[in-house]
Amino acid sequence: MSEPTYTQTRQVKIIRNEALLEKAERLKPVLIEKQAVPTRLVDVQADPNAIHGWKVTGIGNPEELTHRALGKGDSVIVDFGDHRVGYVSFNIVSVGSPPDAPLKLKLTFGEMPVEMAEPFSSYEGWISSSWLQEELLFVDVLPAAIKLPRRYSFRYLKLEVVDSSQKYKVSFQDLNVRTVTSADGAALQPLNHADPLLQKIDQVSIRTLEDCMQDVFEDGPKRDRRLWLGDLRLQAIANYETFRSNDLVKRCLYLFAGLPDERGRVAANLFIEPTAIADDTYMYDYSLFFAASLYDYYEASGDQEALEDLWPTARKQIDLAWDYTSGGLVNVQSDWWPFIDWHPDLHKQAPAQGVLIYALKKGIRLAEALGGSEGEQAAVAWKKAVFEAEKAAIEHLWDESQGFFVSGEERQISWASQIWMVLSGTLATEQNQTLLLRLLEQKPKIGMTTPYLHHHLVEALLISGLRTEAVAHLKGYWGAMIEDGADTFWELYDPADKSFSPYGNHLINSYCHAWSCTPTYLIRKYNL
Template sequence: MEEPKMQTASVVIKPNEEFIQEAERLKPALLKRKVEAVQLVNVVRDEAMIHGWKAEAAGEPALLSAKELGKGDSVILDFGDHRVGYLAFDVSSVGSPPDAPLQLKLTIGEMPVEMAEPFSEYEGWISSSWLQEETLTIDVLPKRIELPRRYSFRYVKFEVLASSMKYRAILDNISCTMVTSADISQVESLDHPDDMLERIDRVSIRTLEDCMQEVFEDGPKRDRRLWLGDLRLQALANYETFRNYDLVKRCLYLFAGVPDEKGNVSANLFIEPTLIADDTYLFDYSLFFTTSLFDYYTASQDEKTLRALWPTARRQVELALEQLDDRGIVQDRQTWWSFIDWQMDLNKQASSQAILIYALKRAIRMAVWVGCESAGRLTEQLSAIEEAALKHLWDGELNWFVSGEQRQVSWASQIWFVLAEVMPAGANKELMLRLLDTPPDIGLSTPYMHHHLVEALLVSGCQEPAVAHLKAYWGGMLADGADTFWELYDPDNKTFSPYGSYLINSYCHAWSCTPTYLIRHYGL
């Protein structure tokens, strides 16, 4: 996720050095594995494929060492699956001694379209520097090249931009040293009788594995940061698979280590060169610190961490409660104050109210666990804001939750109120079935919200449609060529990108990894 910066000028960070040191102590060692390309490919036009391109086999990688490349020549290697790591290769020459440097361009991509459509035509609003390409000028041949930057990719295109008529270049021994902090040996085999769910589970795990680095990254291609919304979902998937509790704990301590002067945690963190809290603060993401701590303790029973981080978790709820109007409803402001989904037409008031209720219920349970006297006060506030939500946001004539001055009806509002369990179980089930039967115009844009749709169906007792949607949506990505799950996928608009170009989309993204959690946790 990445978005325009808002309200950023006056933030003052109050670091907690004890928390930062604890996070540093929990820094994982990265596991490394060397892999090589599996085939040469050509990328060709096919309008039936997503983005209009597909990769066709063009020979074994061993043929590359016999392929002489001159100016204007290019080759594309397919590593057979999604990879995150460091590229290295040998380059040498044949013919006369090299009398001029070799200029070599590498285009590195997760999807065939990145090998086909020139990055020079990119016009999105996110910096083009996220597009993975390198231009190397090599003065002396032969040479072993080890690229210092980490890449996220399946395909690599090598193109000779300039050389000399007196020699030609040879590429050989091309490899990737993959890196992750996820130990795949810790994952129990699913052996699901449904082949589609088995495959979705496997690709979900691979997506999570590639995002588990020194922190839970949102995406290894872009923007390689620790985001709270992604962390919450990654952690849930991790508890069912890798069970790396220390990595979750490290991330929680990092967020708690750099709050602002009011105690608010940032929506995301930069880890290098030093720990830096980004100047983006989101209503829903701050509350997800509270819910993430609750989930962590539920999975790990680590009482020491619960007690240490409880004040930070409680503070996020307190700050959110300050955002209520005199009716007890979250104020409706037209800024990037709450994310919810990449849906530009979505009014976020109702969803934000439901997320506050969702977080407050978990905060109350943590308060009881640690013996905090705030439990009673928080319980009273919960009752008041639930009552306010039913009074002001539930439209009994429409039978929908509404949001904002225009009383907008959206998928997100209904989903989050079901997850918050404001209404009785039977009413929640009726609401979800009505949502599927008569869907609102304001729909869902990302796998992030499709996760919440499936989970809302499950918690309301609608397992059959939950499984059907999971298979249709994530299975749709598989049918369109995914080997890790994507940041963005709209089956009705497969070119969708909130950034202005699908070239910059992330095709291995943290918030898409949750089917493995849904399948395993709910016993699907």
């Protein structure tokens, strides 16, 4: 994800904890490299029924690439058969007279057909066009062995000879990608599900997770390529059910804990290169998820060292978050705003209240695991806080007449508010069931815009015993993405508006995105 424009940039003072950062450094994974080659040559064509209006069709074997001579204005699109994250290399040879001018070559990488079809110059969204994966190369000497130094996230690659000369053309040889991931398939158990769609959804989820698992859990290998706490939390729980790379989760938690601001808050995301750097974006819900994620990690690993090392950070997030309440009710503040979802009109108070209670409850289990006077003291304080927060939620956010949680002065009824209040466990299971069935039936206008919130809906259904509805929604939503051609699951997917982008243009969306990888967790954890 990328933060919206209304985020204020401010001078943040970071208090580095070198001991934690050193432990994170020692947990740096070794990347596993494999080679992948093109599977076919393709053409991209307009198709009103295809996602974004574009589809690819095969037009030749990859071997033909070697024999094709491309001159000025010629291009070819190569399909690597599946989503790939890695480093591309190829050889270029000249055909005709000796090359009497440099070769000007444009490369365009795309996760989706639309990236092969719509010119990147048409992009006018509000986040940087530099995310669009392209290169302009000038090759002075042929033959040339090209090893591109940047990592790309793609399935398709368009090779376009912008100019050569009247005397020579070029052919491409040995085109390949050295893929990288830190996910080791050794721990992965086959699913063998009776339902082929769930089987397929599980497999695509795992590919998504795998391609996002690099030096850290990245949110998306195309964009933003960094470590977001909200994505990490979901990647981690998917990982416990699949690759079980617990050390990678640990590394990420230590990185966040190593770079708090002067108030002790963890950043919403970290940059990893050239060194770990906290972004100056702070999110209320994401900070609270540090505590939740540490509890999930402890539960999966039993790692006492991490519990003790990271406890102060987890406690700090909850205590600070509690300071942003009055009378047990979250005060949404612009200096620590909750993300929740990308919906532009979403009122955040009620869902943030849900997140707070959810995190407090995970925090209590964490405190109990820690034990000692410190743990006990925190557990007591947070139980009191849960009581107050739940009471306040019922008193101020629950609308008995409508049967929904509401948010703000205009008493907004959103999907997000219901989902997070269910996940908070404020109501009894039976009440949650009723609430969720009402939600599914009445479909309030303020809907869900991301797979991230769809995940939380499915999990809310599951913990409320609405298994049938959960499976139906999971299959409906992620299955539709597969139907629309997903090799990996997408950052954004609104079945009612398939070109939706919170960034102003679907070209910039990430089509392999961490927070969309959770079906494998939901399927495996809940034995769907």
